[in-house]
Amino acid sequence: MLRINGETADPGLIEDAFARFKAEAEMLSEVSCCERDGEFRTLAEEEVIDGILLAQEAEQNSPAPAPEEVRSAFEDTLRQWREHGASWDLLDAQRESLRAETISKLRMERFTEGLWRDLPELTEEDLRAWYEANRARFRQPPSARALHLVRFPESADPWDDYAAMLDLRRRALDGADFADLAKTHTKKRGAETDLGWIEQQRVFNPFESMLFSLRKDEVSPVFFYEQALHLVKVEEVREAAVQPFEEVADGIREEVERARRLQVLKDLAATLRTTAVIERD
Structure with missing residues (x-):
């Protein structure tokens, strides 16, 4: 009590x-x-x-x-x-x-x-000082729109599956349409190949680490993640940014x-x- x-x-x-x-x-x-x-x-x-x-x-x-x-x-x-x-x-x-x-x-x-x-x-100077001290709060992470091709190892010799993915990557680098390759060869349930826009939220996640190391129109190396072999191609990129003070000033005033x-x-x-x-x- x-x-x-x-x-x-x-x-x-x-x-x-x-x-x-x-x-x-x-x-x-x-x-x-x-x-x-x-x-x-x-x-x-x-x-x-x-x-x-x-x-x-x-x-x-x-x-x-x-x-x-x-x-x-x-x-x-x-x-x-x-x-x-x-x-x-x-x-x-x-x-x-x-x-x-x-x-x-x-x-x-x-x-x-x-x-x-x-x-x-509260003055604007007060609010700007708080904004500068808390800029990380207003960071917008980079994002990318990507196409995805995934295959799960099925052969007795893992090299066969890896070699097949290497061949698909070579064809993409030689000019074949990645979207067509992905639609034809991906083994994902539902056959989805367009991942849409993805924000980078997990810096040490292997998939995101690979995706956000690529530039626009670049095809990734073959990489292994969650029991599957992957290829991704970046279609568009939005760089990381910080929301300007003017966009968040009202919210800052309320919070402070x-x-x-x-x-x-x-x-x-x-x-x-x-x-x-x-x-x-």
């Missing part, structure tokens, strides 16, 4: 935060199964503690919202619940708690608006503003912790 200044934390909030932290790490392939569960649970508890401290501060320092404001916000809350399938019986049973949550949310909104009011206006506001809340929560009574049973 977790209590903050005598208020018991909802275990469901901790479980939700725990699941979110773990899912985010799994998406980044940083964790498997349960190896970092203790770390994620600690992060979840700390997040819930900060949230409760901020809500308590808002309760003490933000005036109660006007009845009309509460009525309008409460109606919006009920409408949203109904849109998500909640029955009227459920809403009647939860009416008082939903109303309390609505008032608490209004108080928090007013409280945080006051905290953020004194933040200095959001980060600044979050930091204000984190700093306040850290201050509130110095006098808070936090109990764990």
Whole structure:
């Protein structure tokens, strides 16, 4: 059981935060199964503690919202619940708690608006400095449109399959139409030969490493990958680029503003912790 200044934390909030932290790490392939569960649970508890401290501060320092404001916000809350399938019986049973949550949310909104009011206006210089420090975020990888010919070794002597692919490459280099060769000789299920546009996402992947070492109209050497022999020809190439500042400035402003506001809340929560009574049973 977790209590903050005598208020018991909802275990469901901790479980939700725990699941979110773990899912985010799994998406980044940083964790498997349960190896970092203790770390994620600690992060979840700390997040819930900060949230409760901020809500308590808002309760003490933000005036109660006007009845009309509460009525309008409460109606919006009920409408949203109904849109998500909640029955009227459920809403009647939860009416008082939903109303309390609505008032608490209004108080928090007013409280945080006051905290953020004194933040200095972001300038274009601020945004450009952030852009330069995070240019890798806006990198667009190279891409290529390629034709593909693949054959799976079938002969008793692997050299026979390799020699057949060498002959197909020689014919392509001598002027034969690669698209026709691929359609006639590829062994791919479905006989697809046009790979369309491929972005370079895996630098050390053998297929992409070969593909993106080629220039336009160049035919690759025969190479072996995933139990098959391959030939690729590059039809078109788009070089790597970085999105210009002007295209991403609005998104940068939103992200930097959001980060600044979050930091204000984190700093306040850290201050509130110095006098808070936090109990764990």
